[in-house]
Amino acid sequence: MSLASDSYYMFLRWMKKLVRNPILLFFSLFQPIIFLVLFTQLFSSFGLLLGGINYTIFATAGIVLQNAFSSAFQSGTAVVDDIKSGFLTKMLATPASRASILLGRLLSDAFRVFAQSLIILVLAYGLGVFPVTGFIGYVLILFTVAFFGLAWSGISLALGLRTKSAETVFGIAGTLTFPLLFMSTALMDKRLMPEWMKSVSAYNPISFAVNAIRDLIMIGYNWNSFLLSFGVISLIAILTLGATIYEFRKVVS
Amino acid sequence: MPAVQVENLVKTYGDGTQAVKGISFKVDDGEFFGFLGPNGAGKSTTIKILTTLLRKTSGLANVAGLEIEHDAQKVRKLIGVQMQDTVIDEDLTGRENLELQGHLQQMHGEELKERVNELLKVVDLGDAADKRSAYYSGGMKKRLDLASTLVHRPKILFLDEPTTGLDPQSRAQVWSYLKGLNQTGMTIFITTQYLEEVDRLCRRLAILDHGEIVAQGSPSELKSEIGADRITLALANGNPGTGSLKDMAKQVLGGLGGIKEIVDSDEGIVVYAKNGGFLVPDIVRAFDTAEIKLSSIGVSSPTLDDVFLKHTGRRIRPEEIDKSRASGMFGRRRR
Numbered sequence: 001m002s003l004a005s006d007s008y009y010m011f012l013r014w015m016k017k018l019v020r021n022p023i024l025l026f027f028s029l030f031q032p033i034i035f036l037v038l039f040t041q042l043f044s045s046f047g048l049l050l051g052g053i054n055y056t057i058f059a060t061a062g063i064v065l066q067n068a069f070s071s072a073f074q075s076g077t078a079v080v081d082d083i084k085s086g087f088l089t090k091m092l093a094t095p096a097s098r099a100s101i102l103l104g105r106l107l108s109d110a111f112r113v114f115a116q117s118l119i120i121l122v123l124a125y126g127l128g129v130f131p132v133t134g135f136i137g138y139v140l141i142l143f144t145v146a147f148f149g150l151a152w153s154g155i156s157l158a159l160g161l162r163t164k165s166a167e168t169v170f171g172i173a174g175t176l177t178f179p180l181l182f183m184s185t186a187l188m189d190k191r192l193m194p195e196w197m198k199s200v201s202a203y204n205p206i207s208f209a210v211n212a213i214r215d216l217i218m219i220g221y222n223w224n225s226f227l228l229s230f231g232v233i234s235l236i237a238i239l240t241l242g243a244t245i246y247e248f249r250k251v252v253s
Numbered sequence: 254m255p256a257v258q259v260e261n262l263v264k265t266y267g268d269g270t271q272a273v274k275g276i277s278f279k280v281d282d283g284e285f286f287g288f289l290g291p292n293g294a295g296k297s298t299t300i301k302i303l304t305t306l307l308r309k310t311s312g313l314a315n316v317a318g319l320e321i322e323h324d325a326q327k328v329r330k331l332i333g334v335q336m337q338d339t340v341i342d343e344d345l346t347g348r349e350n351l352e353l354q355g356h357l358q359q360m361h362g363e364e365l366k367e368r369v370n371e372l373l374k375v376v377d378l379g380d381a382a383d384k385r386s387a388y389y390s391g392g393m394k395k396r397l398d399l400a401s402t403l404v405h406r407p408k409i410l411f412l413d414e415p416t417t418g419l420d421p422q423s424r425a426q427v428w429s430y431l432k433g434l435n436q437t438g439m440t441i442f443i444t445t446q447y448l449e450e451v452d453r454l455c456r457r458l459a460i461l462d463h464g465e466i467v468a469q470g471s472p473s474e475l476k477s478e479i480g481a482d483r484i485t486l487a488l489a490n491g492n493p494g495t496g497s498l499k500d501m502a503k504q505v506l507g508g509l510g511g512i513k514e515i516v517d518s519d520e521g522i523v524v525y526a527k528n529g530g531f532l533v534p535d536i537v538r539a540f541d542t543a544e545i546k547l548s549s550i551g552v553s554s555p556t557l558d559d560v561f562l563k564h565t566g567r568r569i570r571p572e573e574i575d576k577s578r579a580s581g582m583f584g585r586r587r588r
Contacts, residue, residue, distance in 0.1 A: 002359065006356070009357065016344060017344040017345075021344065085340060087340055089306060089336060090336065092305075093304050093306060093329060093332070094329055094357040095326050095357070
């Protein structure tokens, strides 16, 4: 009971903080919008190489995932702020459930990614991206992305708790984002990749999630790829959130 | 039942540093208790253990009759904790900060709303309650921080240097709140550098140095233990650090009768003697003969400052601490 209500109030705190920082709110959406509008225009001729499809439709899945990826990485820096300011200690001196401190943050991460993805999908709709699976497709896409965001938050949270340095979290996140993104099927079909990248991409967790979402947009219900992506995301979640809990325990005790 | 009971408390950190070396003390229910000591003496470590934030290495530590580690959750409901730095969420309004603390203490609904309104009035933040606390002045932030530790009506309040870094007016305000809280029956456990306030408000105090308690008792007990007036000597032509002049002066003083103790201090030399006033002419005469020039000489009855100096060999200097903390704060606070 206390876990649920404590987590809710922690979640509420993070949502308020987010809404009250409109600049942060704007810039966290800026990059995916740039990607959606400029990238897809610039690379629209890729569509021809892929058999004459609309590249925007192809790339939407990748852009949604890329946004989730970079959004999730901000989580760790927020926790670093709480450690440095002493706010974490202040919460620890109350009877609030320890788990709720992490859970509230993770819920807010998932919710934020959910909302951002929705905005991107609405914009994409304006650019002519209509998922063939319709409303249910949208719901499935949003939940997949939110789950993905949750799993990746774990990396940045664990890093933040371990290093207690926002710079380190940003540095590692920045270094990881582009290689992981470009060595996946997020923005390019695997048929057009060099051989070595094809093999990397096949094991890149982003590819699994992208493929599942892309199928929902372009093909229809492909439960194999959908369940596979959930399996992969779950695996990541167990690893990253496990690391987060481990590091959190060290900080708390 | 004592509010705080500590026996042979030891804290050794992972790197082998022994921050607290087997201290024992007791704070009675409803007491205003001062916990003093130079920086690095182990005050913060002790407070962290008593507030469930740090595990002890060995010894006994009870709060409100509860064993801290065994009954941590119960203890957390009974205590309020204010840390050294002002800790509030600046993205939230004053009211929201208090409500969040209340929620985390399992208070909800009308009860919480009323309590928050009441506290906002107590700390004079009624008008600013719905402004973002980022726009508050330093004093207002501190008051909000203090109020946030009180939402759940704690029985025991732990404060780690609550007035350091505040301007004199805000400082006086915080002390008067604390006095009021204590009068309602709340036990107050405080570390501070401001000895005058300790003298005025604390019923009892303990002085910690190098992880050990070197003195404890009521302010008047501790002062009378010194049993002497204090004569402060400043030497002319020579800053207090220059050894030889000071040594010569001490030698001269050593030849005089009636002196209890001679202590080095930053300003020069402090001499403790019974009936200090009568000794002044002797000192002046002796220095004259020895051709040591005095720039000033003063007599006063002992203060807690003297108690502190006697037991730790150091003097508490809040002004300097304020300065160094202020600059440290700018270095650390990135936003």
